[in-house]
Amino acid sequence: MITLRFFSPEGEEQIVQAAEGISVMTAATQSCIPGINGDCGGNLSCATCHCYIDAAWRGKLAPPSDMELAMLDGALDVTEDSRLTCQIRTSAELDGMSVRIPPIRY
Numbered sequence: 075m076i077t078l079r080f081f082s083p084e085g086e087e088q089i090v091q092a093a094e095g096i097s098v099m100t101a102a103t104q105s106c107i108p109g110i111n112g113d114c115g116g117n118l119s120c121a122t123c124h125c126y127i128d129a130a131w132r133g134k135l136a137p138p139s140d141m142e143l144a145m146l147d148g149a150l151d152v153t154e155d156s157r158l159t160c161q162i163r164t165s166a167e168l169d170g171m172s173v174r175i176p177p178i179r180y
């Protein structure tokens with residue numbers, strides 16, 4: 075298990091223990107983290123798993139695929155920190171990673 079730190083748009087932290095090998099989106103939805111819906115189940119067709127990963131952690135991730143970048147093109151509030159969390163697999167290297175949730179619009 076690893077620890078993921080989710081931060082709401084207001085800066086409130088929620089700690090989640092996640093099994094290695096699942097997606098960050100799955101870890102979030104299993105723990106009912108508000109603002110990460112994962113509507114398409116991780117099939118790169120919704121962008122409801124959009125979050126921000128700080129530069130310090132981004133370097134530990136595989137770069138986004140062309141499909142992920144195309145989906146992010148249509149997402150709201152995209153920044154250079156934006157990633158689709160369904161495309162990030164948990165691993166020991168990501169233990170303690172911070173995941174910031176974009177403004178929630180529903």
Ligand code: FES
Nearest residue numbers: 114116120121160
């Ligand atoms: S869960 Fe739909 S794109 Fe990530």
